[in-house]
Each structure stands twice: as structure tokens, then as C-alpha cells.
Amino acid sequence: MDEKILHILETVKDPEIPVLSLVDLGVITNVMVEGTNVVVTMTPTFVGCPAMNYMKSEVETALLQHGFEPRVEITFEKPWSSDLISEKGKAALKKYGLAPPPSNKIFTDLEILETAICPRCDGSNTEMKSPFGPTLCRALYYCHDCKEAFEQFKPL
Amino acid sequence: MSEIALKELLYKMADDQLILGHRNSEWTGMGPLLEEDIAFSSMAQDKVGQSLALYTLLNQLGESDPDTIAFTRNANQFHNCVLVELPNQEYDFSLIRHFLFDTAEALRFEMLTHSSYAPLAQLATKIRGELRYHTLHANTWIKQLGSATPESIGRLQKSLDYAMPYALGIFEVSPYEDDLIKSGIFEGEEKLKAQWVTKVEAIIAQTSLHLPDWKLVQPLSGGRQGNHSEHLQPLLDEMSEVFKIDPTAEW
Numbered sequence: 229m230d231e232k233i234l235h236i237l238e239t240v241k242d243p244e245i246p247v248l249s250l251v252d253l254g255v256i257t258n259v260m261v262e263g264t265n266v267v268v269t270m271t272p273t274f275v276g277c278p279a280m281n282y283m284k285s286e287v288e289t290a291l292l293q294h295g296f297e298p299r300v301e302i303t304f305e306k307p308w309s310s311d312l313i314s315e316k317g318k319a320a321l322k323k324y325g326l327a328p329p330p331s332n333k334i335f336t337d338l339e340i341l342e343t344a345i346c347p348r349c350d351g352s353n354t355e356m357k358s359p360f361g362p363t364l365c366r367a368l369y370y371c372h373d374c375k376e377a378f379e380q381f382k383p384l
Numbered sequence: 385m386s387e388i389a390l391k392e393l394l395y396k397m398a399d400d401q402l403i404l405g406h407r408n409s410e411w412t413g414m415g416p417l418l419e420e421d422i423a424f425s426s427m428a429q430d431k432v433g434q435s436l437a438l439y440t441l442l443n444q445l446g447e448s449d450p451d452t453i454a455f456t457r458n459a460n461q462f463h464n465c466v467l468v469e470l471p472n473q474e475y476d477f478s479l480i481r482h483f484l485f486d487t488a489e490a491l492r493f494e495m496l497t498h499s500s501y502a503p504l505a506q507l508a509t510k511i512r513g514e515l516r517y518h519t520l521h522a523n524t525w526i527k528q529l530g531s532a533t534p535e536s537i538g539r540l541q542k543s544l545d546y547a548m549p550y551a552l553g554i555f556e557v558s559p560y561e562d563d564l565i566k567s568g569i570f571e572g573e574e575k576l577k578a579q580w581v582t583k584v585e586a587i588i589a590q591t592s593l594h595l596p597d598w599k600l601v602q603p604l605s606g607g608r609q610g611n612h613s614e615h616l617q618p619l620l621d622e623m624s625e626v627f628k629i630d631p632t633a634e635w
Contacts, residue, residue: 274433274514275433275436275437275510275514276429276431276432276434276436277433278429278433303506304437304506304509305506307509307510308510309513358419359423359521360419360422360425360427360517360521361422364426364429364430368419368422382517384513
């Protein structure tokens with residue numbers, strides 16, 4: 229994908245997790261550039277993600293500001309998975325206080341959700357309180373080591 | 385490919401997601417505990433979002449735009465099964481419905497990942513992953529409350545017995561069933577039902593609950609043909625209230 233465009237898209241953040249760029253989140257699945265025309269293909273994290281239209285317009289605004297004529301397409305052709313979050317993105321999540329998702333590849337059944345590493349104390353004596361949290365992409369956990377509640381970005 | 389058969393399939397699936405999504409949203413602020421309030425609200429958001437994606441596929445096939453489809457039809461134009469439109473009642477009924485419906489829903493989308501209609505197969509691949517969290521939630525609570533106290537077991541059993549004829553209505557066959565199977569769009573309700581029975585039996589076997597004799601349960605069907613209970617129209621009236629006052633309203 230075009231480096232210059234990706235650099236611009238790096239400045240567009242997930243509105244619910246402002247430390248994570250859309251590029252690091254993995255929702256930008258393709259970029260095509262022809263002169264000043266840019267076609268960006270995006271895919272939602274969750275089908276019902278209410279931030280999708282907002283993210284789409286943020287991408288358009290960022291590209292317009294740099295003199296491009298953007299068109300954003302949303303498709304499920306290459307579906308999003310939490311494995312598409314970059315290493316940089318995972319580190320940013322942890323720093324923000326959200327446990328990064330374990331690899332989707334070991335997510336063959338849901339028992340894996342029972343364990344998560346606490347983003348604050350790195351403790352593994354944790355317990356899932358609910359597979360649903362404040363946004364569709366987060367689950368609720370409790371850490372018995374540091375006795376704090378935390379959230380995990382769900383593997384999908 | 386038979387377009388009319390495909391549209392009928394998409395309509396019934398989208399309507400199931402929209403109506404149950406709406407019912408789930410009625411638990412927002414009312415859940416028996418905070419985590420459950422959040423769970424049903426999140427599942428509502430997922431299901432309504434999934435209905436939008438399915439209505440969008442219909443729109444691409446020449447049907448009206450999603451808001452028009454969702455908010456301007458009357459009850460007899462909806463193709464959801466009757467199970468999803470029943471009022472929430474007590475939490476035990478909501479939980480049993482969630483378990484019975486979401487088990488079928490997860491298996492249906494799993495099947496559709498192999499659909500010959502590529503846009504549906506792509507969407508199903510996406511939705512399948514999301515639904516794992518719904519079935520995890522349902523199975524956890526059914527196993528826990530289905531083996532807890534005489535009261536929890538008794539309540540779930542009563543709701544299970546009441547819901548079962550409606551649950552079998554999920555699998556009401558389409559008039560285009562043969563077309564769908566032959567063209568590889570969908571493997572059919574009979575096959576889905578057989579997988580569902582196996583799955584439901586496997587979970588219930590881990591509890592103190594018991595299933596009725598399948599041969600003796602008379603399915604309550606009709607929803608797929610637009611024959612609904614008296615509960616659907618009031619739900620639609622409430623859901624479309626803002627749209628009907630101002631179709632251009634944004635929020």
C-alpha cells in the first residue's frame with residue numbers, strides 16, 4: 229500500500245481508543261492511488277460498530293486536507309480479525325490500559341477467553357467477568373493479583 | 385441463481401436480527417445485574433448492525449434502502465420467526481430464547497460461510513466470529529442457572545417448555561427451499577434443524593433441565609409467511625416512532 233497515504237492515515241485514530249491509528253487497528257485493507265484520486269478500502273471491526281461512518285469521514289477529511297480526492301469503500305471481502313492489529317498497535321493498547329487480544333489462531337474455542345494478562349501488573353491470575361464490555365470490541369476482566377478491573381480487546 | 389429465493393432468505397434473516405436486536409435492547413437499563421444489562425445491550429447492537437448489513441445486501445439486489453425496509457413495513461410484511469418478537473417477559477424466558485435462537489443463528493451463519501452467493505458468504509464469515517460471544521454468553525448462563533437452585537431450574541424449565549414450539553418455528557421451510565439448496569446458496573432448514581437439535585441436546589445434557597420429546601412438539605410456524613402474534617405490530621410502532629415523525633432525523 230502507498231506509504232505516503234498510509235502516513236496520512238496514521239494520523240486518523242480509533243475514536244473510542246484514541247491511541248490507536250486506523251492503520252495499526254488493521255481496518256484499512258487496501259489503498260489505490262491514481263494521481264490525486266485515492267480509493268481507500270475499509271472493513272469494520274464488528275459489523276455493528278457504530279464508529280464506522282465516523283471513521284470513514286475522518287479518513288476522507290484527512291486525505292482532503294492533503295489535497296487528495298478520496299473515495300472510501302466499506303466491504304467484508306477481507307474481514308477484520310484482531311490478528312490484524314499491528315505489534316505497535318498492541319503495545320499502544322497495553323499502554324492505554326487495555327489488554328491486547330491473544331492470537332486469533334489459538335482461539336479455537338472460547339476457553340481462551342478465561343485468561344488474559346493484566347495490562348497493569350502483567351499478572352495472569354485473572355478472571356473474565358463478562359464477554360461484553362463498554363464497546364463491542366472489549367470484554368471485562370478482574371485481576372486477582374493487583375485487585376483491579378480491566379478490559380481486554382477481544383480476539384475475533 | 386434464483387434471485388427471489390435469495391431475497392426471501394435475506395429478508396427472514398435480517399428481520400430475525402432486527403426484531404431480536406430490538407427486544408434485547410429493551411433490557412438496557414433493566415438488566416438483573418450490570419454485566420447482563422451490558423451483555424444484552426451489546427448483543428442488541430451486534431444484531432441490529434448485522435440486520436443493517438443484510439438489508440444492505442438486499443438494497444444491492446434492488447430492494448429499498450435499509451431504513452425504508454426496516455421502518456416502513458407493517459407486521460404482515462416481516463419474515464422473522466414468531467420466537468424473536470415475543471415480549472421479553474422475565475429474565476428466564478429472555479435467556480432461554482437467547483440460547484435457543486442464537487444457537488440456530490450461529491449454525492446458520494456457519495453454514496452460510498460456504499454459500500455460493502459470495503457477498504453473503506463473506507458477511508457470514510464475519511458474523512460467525514461475533515456470534516461466538518453470543519453463544520458463549522448463552523451457554524454459560526444456561527449451564528450455570530440450569531444446575532443451580534430449584535427456583536432457577538424450575539423457571540428455566542417452564543420457559544424452555546413454553547418456548548420450544550416457537551423455537552421450532554425458526555426452521556419453517558421457505559417456498560423456495562429447493563432452489564436455495566440446488567443453487568448452493570443455503571443448505572436448507574431441515575439440515576440446520578438437525579444440527580441445532582444436536583447442539584441444544586449437548587448443552588442441556590450438562591444441566592438439570594430436560595428437553596421435550598421432539599416428536600411431540602408441534603412447531604408454531606407462520607412468521608416466515610407474515611403471520612405474526614399480536615406482539616409484533618406494537619414493537620414496530622415503537623421502533624419506527626422517530627422515523628415516522630421525521631424520516632430525515634439524524635442521530
